[in-house]
Amino acid sequence: xxxxxxxxxxxxxxxxxxxxxxxxxxxxxxxxxxxxxxxxxxxxxxxxxxxxxxxxxxxxxxxxxxxxxxxxxxxxxxxxx
Numbered sequence: 001x002x003x004x005x006x007x008x009x010x011x012x013x014x015x016x017x018x019x020x021x022x023x024x025x026x027x028x029x030x031x032x033x034x035x036x037x038x039x040x041x042x043x044x045x046x047x048x049x050x051x052x053x054x055x056x057x058x059x060x061x062x063x064x065x066x067x068x069x070x071x072x073x074x075x076x077x078x079x080x081x
Contacts, residue, residue, distance in 0.1 A: 011049040017059045022068060028078035031060075 010016035024037045035056055042051055051059075060077070063069045070080050 009049065014055065014059050014062050017049075017051055017055060018063050018068070021056070021059055021063065022079065025069065025077060025079050028072065028074075028076035030076055034060075034077060 011020075020041075021034065021038065024034055029037070035053065038051075038056065060069065064071070067080055069077055071077055
């Protein structure tokens, strides 16, 4: 489920979900703020696949491991330069 395959849409994969999470991170934000912002579009026409909080955490782990996001000393998540 990390990468899209023949029967898994991009939005159902952690890889595709990560792109939407990165789009939400316009500025440094706390975890619950990022989830709240994403919840507004979760399952709507803009993001048609419903994602759970567990998948959200897995996606943040994935983005952190590939160096796309960082966490500062105030526990705010932000994009890496």
